[in-house]
Amino acid sequence: MSKAASRIKDIGPKPQSFDIENATKDNTEYRSVAWSGRYLQVTLMSIPVGGDIGLEAHPETDQFIRLDAGKGRVQMGEAKNKLTFDKEVSDGWCVMVPAGTWHNITNIGEDPMQIYTIYAPVHHGADRVHHTAEDAEADEPKDVPPEWSVQPEKLAEDKHG
Numbered sequence: 436m437s438k439a440a441s442r443i444k445d446i447g448p449k450p451q452s453f454d455i456e457n458a459t460k461d462n463t464e465y466r467s468v469a470w471s472g473r474y475l476q477v478t479l480m481s482i483p484v485g486g487d488i489g490l491e492a493h494p495e496t497d498q499f500i501r502l503d504a505g506k507g508r509v510q511m512g513e514a515k516n517k518l519t520f521d522k523e524v525s526d527g528w529c530v531m532v533p534a535g536t537w538h539n540i541t542n543i544g545e546d547p548m549q550i551y552t553i554y555a556p557v558h559h560g561a562d563r564v565h566h567t568a569e570d571a572e573a574d575e576p577k578d579v580p581p582e583w584s585v586q587p588e589k590l591a592e593d594k595h596g
Contacts (some may be wrong), residue, residue, distance in 0.1 A: 442559070443469040445562035448583055466565045472572070472583050475555040481588045482548040485502040487541040489568060490515055490596025495557050495587045498532035502539065505548030511538040515596040537596070557584035 443458050445468045455477070455500070458469065462479040470477045482488060482505070506525045512518035515537045523543070524530060532538045542548040561581040565571035571578070580586055 471561040476557040493592035499553040500530040506544030
């Protein structure tokens, strides 16, 4: 299946169904938004060997992350210089990131790490695609949740390490 054919198109807050495991494994983009609802969002990520998602904290966003391929090292904590949670994860593992928690997942395997993430509330623009981590960082000022999503009254800015 070609890259374009395998990408899940985000249709917004409409009913949607797809094989998330295969979509995650087939995804070649650093981040591709697969579905944006009013209260949560699903993104697919492919982290290259030696790469990571980047140390960050989302003050008002809980995250669920699942690995469908690869091997990673999860680090989390209350401050960017106090990452007291440190665990190796692999295919089938999930990671729960409470709002406000500093976190990073580094690919420590020999293949791309394929993950999907559920954000609540919605965190990225609908149908947003970032080919690389650098693209995602450059797009950050414009990468905002869609108008139909329900956001906290005063949205606190994400923190990056």
